[in-house]
Amino acid sequence: MSKILTVDLPGRAYDIEIERGLLDQVGERCRAVLPRAKTLFVVTDSTVGPLYAQRVLDSLEKAGFFAILHTVPAGEESKCVERLQELWEAMMAARLTRTDGVVALGGGVVGDLAGFAAATVLRGVDYIQIPTTLLAQVDSSVGGKVAIDLKAGKNLAGAFWQPKGVFIDPEVLITLTDRTFSDGMAEVIKYGCIRDRAFFDKLAAWGGRSGVMEHIEEVIHTCCDIKRKVVLNDERDTGERMVLNFGHTIGHAFELAGHYETWTHGQGVAAGMCVATRLGEQMGITPAGTEQAIENILKEYQLPISIPCPWDTLVEAVGLDKKNAGSDIRLIVLEKLGKAIPHPMARQALLDSLNPMWKGN
Ligand SMILES: NC(=O)c1ccc[n+]([C@@H]2O[C@H](COP(=O)([O-])OP(=O)(O)OC[C@H]3O[C@@H](n4cnc5c(N)ncnc54)[C@H](O)[C@@H]3O)[C@@H](O)[C@H]2O)c1
Numbered sequence: 001m002s003k004i005l006t007v008d009l010p011g012r013a014y015d016i017e018i019e020r021g022l023l024d025q026v027g028e029r030c031r032a033v034l035p036r037a038k039t040l041f042v043v044t045d046s047t048v049g050p051l052y053a054q055r056v057l058d059s060l061e062k063a064g065f066f067a068i069l070h071t072v073p074a075g076e077e078s079k080c081v082e083r084l085q086e087l088w089e090a091m092m093a094a095r096l097t098r099t100d101g102v103v104a105l106g107g108g109v110v111g112d113l114a115g116f117a118a119a120t121v122l123r124g125v126d127y128i129q130i131p132t133t134l135l136a137q138v139d140s141s142v143g144g145k146v147a148i149d150l151k152a153g154k155n156l157a158g159a160f161w162q163p164k165g166v167f168i169d170p171e172v173l174i175t176l177t178d179r180t181f182s183d184g185m186a187e188v189i190k191y192g193c194i195r196d197r198a199f200f201d202k203l204a205a206w207g208g209r210s211g212v213m214e215h216i217e218e219v220i221h222t223c224c225d226i227k228r229k230v231v232l233n234d235e236r237d238t239g240e241r242m243v244l245n246f247g248h249t250i251g252h253a254f255e256l257a258g259h260y261e262t263w264t265h266g267q268g269v270a271a272g273m274c275v276a277t278r279l280g281e282q283m284g285i286t287p288a289g290t291e292q293a294i295e296n297i298l299k300e301y302q303l304p305i306s307i308p309c310p311w312d313t314l315v316e317a318v319g320l321d322k323k324n325a326g327s328d329i330r331l332i333v334l335e336k337l338g339k340a341i342p343h344p345m346a347r348q349a350l351l352d353s354l355n356p357m358w359k360g361n
């Protein structure tokens with residue numbers, strides 16, 4: 001049975017559809033939201049392409065589209081200006097027009113990269129998200145943040161560009177490695193931490209991949225619904241949306257420290273949530289014992305609770321966080337498990353609190 005959530009942004013409303021087997025019906029779904037499009041430029045990666053692209057192309061062609069497939073190497077390193085430029089050039093070589101569209105078929109890397117290409121080529125063409133990792137199905141395909149990484153750090157060039165539709169087929173998760181499944185669980189656990197204590201407790205009880213897969217539609221629906229509501233209140237990330245960044249200030253530093261190879265985004269976020277919660281406890285905002293509860297659940301899902309990171313890298317990443325405003329920063333902390341808030345503080349005060357934790361590193 002299909003579950004549908006609507007991201008009801010004025011003039012830019014779109015549906016998130018969650019349904020087993022949806023991959024074979026994306027053609028008709030794309031036709032419904034892109035009625036004038038002739039060509040669809042499908043972006044995928046070198047792992048997802050051989051697994052799922054043909055089914056998507058067949059479905060698109062059956063719905064009357066001319067579909068062109070473009071494959072980037074799998075991995076975070078593809079979220080770069082070189083791959084973006086290749087996409088722009090290939091889109092123009094395909095004579096894409098403003099009434100055509102882009103389809104992102106893959107994980108968060110493909111979604112962020114293809115979404116940014118769609119946001120910028122011809123000053124913006126429509127795009128569709130077909131997320132294939134757990135992380136992309138519960139988080140990155142929704143809300144319109146699209147970006148590439150720069151040498152300085154994560155997601156430093158990008159846009160807010162909402163998709164025309166998000167088509168989620170949970171069956172594709174079956175081919176994920178355990179590590180990539182766990183990455184998605186970091187963001188899933190984040191949703192429990194920031195907005196839904198009961199959901200957090202369920203995740204703790206399910207205890208692993210097979211338990212979660214028994215409830216996968218509920219998991220995807222719960223996370224997308226939280227994100228949808230937050231994005232509706234603050235699309236441009238000026239206040240409430242920042243809670244979706246829980247664990248990311250320090251998490252992005254961990255990713256940078258591993259040169260985006262050693263540590264994935266999900267792993268960075270997992271360990272970053274522990275640090276943010278420890279700080280919250282130290283500041284007297286987060287109840288004592290909360291970090292322990294988060295560490296316990298992260299361990300259940302094979303996620304790290306700490307990651308080595310040089311102090312200078314941490315300082316660098318904190319300085320580049322998009323929640324900075326002048327010399328202040330908003331750190332996302334938990335008022336309690338299930339409720340996150342942006343906590344404004346001087347960036348130097350945050351670094352001063354972090355420093356003693358790093359001394360032993
Ligand atoms: N825009 C947002 O709101 C947002 C939110 C969260 C994360 N992100 C970004 O998302 C990225 C991480 O996304 P990710 O974890 O999906 O990583 P990813 O896109 O690199 O995918 C992880 C790996 O899984 C493979 N894969 C994808 N689908 C598969 C499938 N069904 N079966 C087998 N293998 C499959 C990929 O080829 C890749 O090797 C980061 O760059 C992060 O910054 C963005």
Ligand SMILES: O=C(O)C(=O)C[C@@H](O)[C@H](O)[C@H](O)COP(=O)(O)O
Binds near residue numbers: 154187242248322
């Ligand atoms: O959608 C959001 O807003 C988020 O913060 C979701 C995060 O999980 C995601 O990693 C996002 O890309 C981080 O954005 P950034 O603004 O910190 O680059």
Ligand SMILES: [Zn+2]
Binds near residue numbers: 139187248265
């Ligand atoms: Zn994230």
